[in-house]
Amino acid sequence: APESPMSSSESVKSLTELVQQPCPAIETSKDGKSQESSEAPASESQSTTPLPLSGHSALSIQELVAMSPELDTYGITKRVKEVLTDNNLGQRLFGETILGLTQGSVSDLLARPKPWHKLSLKGREPFVRMQLWLNDPNNVEKLMDMKRMEKKAYMKRRHSSVSDSQSCESSSAGIDYSQGASPQPQHQLKKPRVVLAPEEKEALKRAYQQKPYPSPKTIEELATQLNLKTSTVINWFHNYRSRIRRELFIEEIQAGSQGQAGSSDSPSARSSRAAHGSEGDSCDGVDAEGPPDAKAGGPEADESGSAKSQGGPAEPASEAGEEEEAPRGAACSERAEPESLEDTDDEGRLRAPRQGSPPAPQRPGDALETLPNSAAEGDASTSAASASVLTGESSYKSKESSERISSVPSTSSTPAAGSQKANSLQSLFGFSEAASSRNTRDSSLRKKKAANLNNIIHRLEKAASREEAVEWEF
DNA sequence: TTAAAGTCAATAGA
């Protein structure tokens, strides 16, 4: 551990200690999301004190993050999962006390960690916290203590019914969970969560395969046909894109590690695989670098030709009209039902929005877009464009995400720039770099892709390096 | 403005 003298190491040291404390506060945030926002902007200077810890000099976690050397996110999450599992510690507890995140976020993070170089400063924070936590020899004990305290508090509360909660909270942990009984003004303020029916998801996925970045018009049509709010469709695309992207990261990692040593392990492996079942192919549609016309070499299957655009309707040049592909000669226009759809959907639904379908909870805003259109005009433009979108089965499989490419470099290459600091920090983070060496191997996989996407690779690499530079500039 | 990144929080499942 002792290697780089440097003054920085000292400050770092103190920081480590800080982190080792069960940092109380993180949790209190529940009511004041402000907390986060306050730290975020901080950017550089020592400004904020993210963690209310005991008033200290110390650097903020952001600073630590900024100085942190490249971390093996996959390895870190793997270890964290092991520790938590082995000690029977839950994600909620861990997330709230150590990371300052909710259970769902922790679950997601642990299951699908993104490679370090793809993370923003903010996104790296949890990993730095995890690493620091892993380095803390008493980490488990501390969490256990928290757990005990929580339990105690809970019991107490239960017995004392109305007791003034605050007293307990303030004590150490600051975690308030259990206050479920809180009075919350809740009335009807909350809008019910939208739950998309399986058929709706299928339709959206198909649409995604046709066009990962649908035009507003297409979105509008989809929304109309599925009887969803436009915003829901938009959100769905945003979420789906980013989630697909993450799946790819995982695959990439897995592929790499596997090829390399057969260290199958990976718990997440199954998960990603599983996910694939349904959307596997859909992934192809991703393309990192998105917005920019994703011209990626050939993927996209050219939207030029084919376009059996139905005769009609318009569909300005924009895009809606041309997607589909081609395979089957059948004019897929609706019904055709390419293979995949077989049972899943009933096209009928599309045309006639499921009104009373069970699953969907009443969405408040329905009123607005439900155009009665379906028939006449609906048919014309709408169905034309979206019909194909909804029914079609895309086929461009070659599409590759460039992400993987960029993810590869993860290995070494620590920017020369902050290297000094980085060095001194290595001890702090206890580097687990061994792991990082793996990835380089997905060669075969990469090769194929590289062949098709050379240009993209270049662009991405460039971008990647640029990114790092910026970060380290700090 | 748009897309991406990061999260929250509801809820489905085990």
Added chain:
DNA sequence: TCTATTGACTTTAA
């Protein structure tokens, strides 16, 4: 009760 999933929202970046 715990974890996984996912629609929505917020922040950040281009």
